[in-house]
Amino acid sequence: MFFKRSWLIMIASILLFALVGCSNETTSEEPKNGEPKQGSSDGVSGDLEVQYFVGGYGDEFWKKAIEDFKGTYPDVNVIEHAGPDINTEMNTRWISNDPPDVVYIDGNGANETQMIADGQLMDISEWAKNIKMEDGTPLLQSFISPAEELDGGKIYSLPLVFDTWGVWYDSTWFEKQGWEAPTDFDSWMESMKQIKKDADISPFNTTGQYAQYFQRGVLYPAFAAAGGEELLNDLSNGVIEAWESEEVLKVMKKVQAIVDADLVDSGFAAYNHTQSQMNFLLHKNAYIPVGFWLPNEMEKDTPKDFKFGFVPTPMNDTGDAMALVPDIRTVAIAKEADNPEAAKAFLEFIFTEKYAQKFAETTGAIMNLKNVDLSANNNVPEFLKGINDMINNPGQIEIHQRNTPEGDEQDIAVEITAEIKLQIVDILMGRISAEEFVENMTKKAKELRGN
């Protein structure tokens, strides 16, 4: 009997150890010897589970913020769920209504629109309205790109990362060759033709495997520059009249002009994002549309004398402002959060100038807070200081918001995106003209709208 029990205890212990060993969670240290924790915890305590995706921006910012948070709130035991595939790993927790408290929505397998549609995020409107920054400004008025209000004014997430797409180039190489960074479509075309002549390369490259890079990096800013936010959102939502508009045809003719001038890398359709970015770093191309994460993502492969230069995608007409369409990465509290108070305290904790500086230093991107002066911060890359300056001084560029589709519109937006991606590859390969692109998209919009 004794042996039988011993075996059972041993097996149970092994299983327990295996379970603990398999977990990739890290937790803050428990107080030793039952000593009470010290600090100003404002009555916030208990376990706080934070899920964050680790991609191009790394995890340094999160590690630092969580460590500092634990210092300020010693009664809170922060459990981190992090990694490049964390959204998939945590999926079963979300399905079984046992989600973490805080979620940073980014990376594969995470989609804020879907999470809102599935009722997974907490309505934090009332709480968010009362949060103030250190200088007394309401948090909701401190965002560069505002928090999105859905379902008649409800806020489900706070916009944390001001991510945006644009066109990158090597400013050292440009300086050496005497090439100018473009400011509008005409100057971009001139620049690309000059580069093609001087360096005998295809100046423009993108990834054909992930055509959304061209969609978000070139087409969105182009549509926004041509017709503003209304056109941009109508196109995403498959509004037929929007796809039939003159502005869209004009934009697509610009794309066709790039193709006709033989400025696109002939191998683009074969490349995934990493391959296209490697070619860019190796000067096989001069321009590539990617988001802010590019320098961080390619840090290990970047040649020593390569200096990243960034311009909002120059698809604007001469004299018009350049357009930026932010791709905001948000942070939210789960509707079924076990510790919403700690979750709110954590969100309030990170939306400060201190962490905005830290974010820019560690990620090479901008936290979505206005009037953060990065110019004196030596750890922030030059291109980021420039773009931060542009964003905070309207006039040089215009920022256009892309709205989250609601209800049935969500399905249409997904289908439209899938179709745009197919058409992008076709037009960049020269298989279809601008007119055919518009015709195909209009046909798809009509099909989805039941016309």
Place this chain on the structure above:
Amino acid sequence: MVLSKKQKYVFLTFCLLPTFIVFCIFTVYPMIGGLYYSFFDWSGTSSVKEFIGLGNYQKLLSDSVIPKAIVNDYIFVFVKVFGIMILALFFAVALTQLRLKEAPFYRIVFFFPNIMSVVVIGILWQFIYDPNIGIVNGILRTMGLEEWTRPWLGDMTWALPSIAVPAIWAGIGLFMLLLMGGITDIPKNLYEAAEIDGASEWQQFWRITVPLIWPQIKTSIIYIVITSLNGSFVLVQVMTAGGPGIATEVLGSYLYQKAFEDFKFGYGAAIGVLILVASLLTVIVLQFLLKKEKVEY
């Protein structure tokens, strides 16, 4: 020792039950689960799902990508069956009949891709096909065939054949070993008798070797068909993600895209059911087509 009927059943149950339980957990349960979810509008990321009956199947019928994906799947099946079987048979005969000293070395070399992860194979061949640094275009340039160079995986016409090549390359070794086993079992005196009767080597191959290893050939073909219909997805996903456009889209890659990128898990499950039905029908048809009397000499 003669087993009683009861002992026989206990012994059989002892042998079969664990396998049956594992089969139920890892094959039957997911299969039924997939079928169940195909009747729902579900994102696959939350507990919220709506029963829509045959809605996903109706959508399948009007989805323009599905016919293209099915055609691509069967092109893969066709090309892989012929490519692998011809080459595997050739190498198997060469290594067993030609009495090469280096036969063990070649056996290892040909089997090597089978121990590599398909993902690694995909990445490796991506580099081989790279338009700038790839060995294929490099060789063509060295040979002065510059006009033949192209972005193989980014070319609407060449992308699918380009994926088929590594798929065949990776599959030869296993089937070569299987066929070699069959060839080795053929009694030598049959060949000697045939030689005395004046049969050429070609005739010996067709009249003796092929009929006597037909069970192995049949098994290989069915195995290639099933693994191709269910497994082409990995190479496609790694090498082209279904592109350019939908030029290399197969049902598996489209399922992945819908279920895990577009958050249409229910629709993805319906595509999965389609793959299952297609595989079953294909195997049934193949069983019928490959039916042949057992040959014994």
